[in-house]
Amino acid sequence: MKLPWLRLTGAVATGLGLLGLHAVPAAAQDKPVEMRFSHWVPTAHPMHTAAVAWAESINKASNGTIKITIYPAQQLGKAFDHYNMARDGIVDISHVNPGYEPGRFPIVAAVELPFIFSNSKEGSAALDAWYRRYADREMKDVRYCLAFAHDPGTFHFTKKKVVSPTDMNGVKFRPPNAVIANWMRTLGATNVQASAPEIRDVLEKGVAEGAGSPWGSLGLFGIDKVTNFHIDAPIYISEQVWVLNKAKYDSMSPAQKKVMDEHCSSDASLKIATPWADFESGGKAKLKAMPGQDVYPLTPEQIAAWRKSAEPIVANWEADVKKAGHDPKAILDDLKKTVAARNAAY
Structure with missing residues (x-):
């Protein structure tokens, strides 16, 4: 089932209410913040659609003071480099697959062990809630946002x-x-x-x-x-993690940080994962035909x-x-x- 905030309309998302989140509105005097969000899947991928909706929701919730520009399909760097890109400030937000860097993130690699997950909808919310308790141990040089997973492969x-x-x-x-x-x-x-x-x-x-x-x-x-x-x-499953550049996050006002925090949550993880899970699971019937x-x-x-x-x-x-x-x-x-x-x- 498509969630309202992921429906493909003229405006991908029309406000924070569509996300089901309740962030505190950014103050009118907050300075504008421009953020570069890099990922490595094509624009036809449902994760890109979810990212667009997420960015639009953040913009609305911040009274237009946070603007996120998305660079898909490895435009700014290879998939394997995305953690370092956020750490080094090449981008402000990046989509990281920790499994692409063997040995670097041993804790989150637990979710890569086979035969643990039956689905990646509620499974993504569980993954995020779990890793939120450990992210600071192995992703100290970025700010953890959220994690989710594709439908079991x-x-x-x-x-x-x-x-x-x-x-x-x-x-x-x-x-x-x-x-x-x-x-x-x-x-x-x-x-x-x-x-x-x-x-x-x-x-x-x-x-x-x-x-x-x-x-x-x-x-x-x-x-x-x-x-x-x-x-x-x-x-x-393979875990996917969105991380923020620490300096960029720290430069925000308290109200803007609140908006970002509300969008970096297990609830947001579930909503981002759902259309991707539906897309992936639907592929089996197409292949069988x-x-x-x-x-x-x-x-x-x-x-x-x-x-x-x-x-x-x-x-x-x-x-x-x-x-x-x-x-x-x-x-x-x-x-x-x-x-x-x-x-x-x-």
């Missing part, structure tokens, strides 16, 4: 029907995040690093033979043109084998978190409890 292949983890041995695979990359290594696969917009290219050239992706993105990025075999199971596409479920025994094969990466994640000085058991238990409370557990 799965694995897609060009030439080989993969049904068991042993089938991954020798496969050249584009992993969606660092934890899945680690998993693939334990199974004997060779990882090929590529951002979402680059997946079709590496598959088409034979640099990779498989990739992790949610369903709707297959069509958006043309991946469906070069893949034929698709596991029908919600295996993983295409000739030559094999979308196949796994048996309970095969699912159990995949779960068993993932146990070493949980241990590896725990080791990374311990090395960073944190308690992995407490963090993972907290995540699972928060996801379950939102009815989003696998």
Whole structure:
């Protein structure tokens, strides 16, 4: 279901009320603030539409004193660079996929462990509520805004029907995040690093033979043109994080900061995630209707084998978190409890 503030009309959003938020209006005397928001998906992506609506809502709530200009599709920098871009003031707001930087953000990488999330609507609100308690530990040089996730993704292949983890041995695979990359290594696969917009290219050239992706993105990025075999199971999610440049945030008036804080919330996370989740989940039916596409479920025994094969990466994640000085058991238990409370557990 489309939410009102994400409806494609002449004005993408007509006020803070459409967001369902209640920020304190910015004072009339507040100085104008110009903000550059960079992300790396194309304008046809539902996340871009959500970002536009979010920016319009902030502008309305601030009485026009906060103006956000969005630069999509890697115009200002590669997807892998977006955290540093916000940290260094190249942009004021950026869309970060922490999984693109293996080892840098071990706490949030917990959500990349397979078989945790069943959906990414309430799951995104749970992810944000959980990570809000930990973001300052590993994203200290930016201001955390919010986090969300795409609809659970799965694995897609060009030439080989993969049904068991042993089938991954020798496969050249584009992993969606660092934890899945680690998993693939334990199974004997060779990882090929590529951002979402680059997946079709590496598959088409034979640099990779498989990739992790949610369903709707297959069509958006043309991946469906070069893949034929698709596991029908919600295996993983990849977290997405919006962060602010600290100096820019600190330069705002108290009223303007209040507006930004109201828009950096778990409620906003849910609203931003919903259209993307709907888009991704709807892609499976479209793919099934295409000739030559094999979308196949796994048996309970095969699912159990995949779960068993993932146990070493949980241990590896725990080791990374311990090395960073944190308690992995407490963090993972907290995540699972928060996801379950939102009815989003696998």
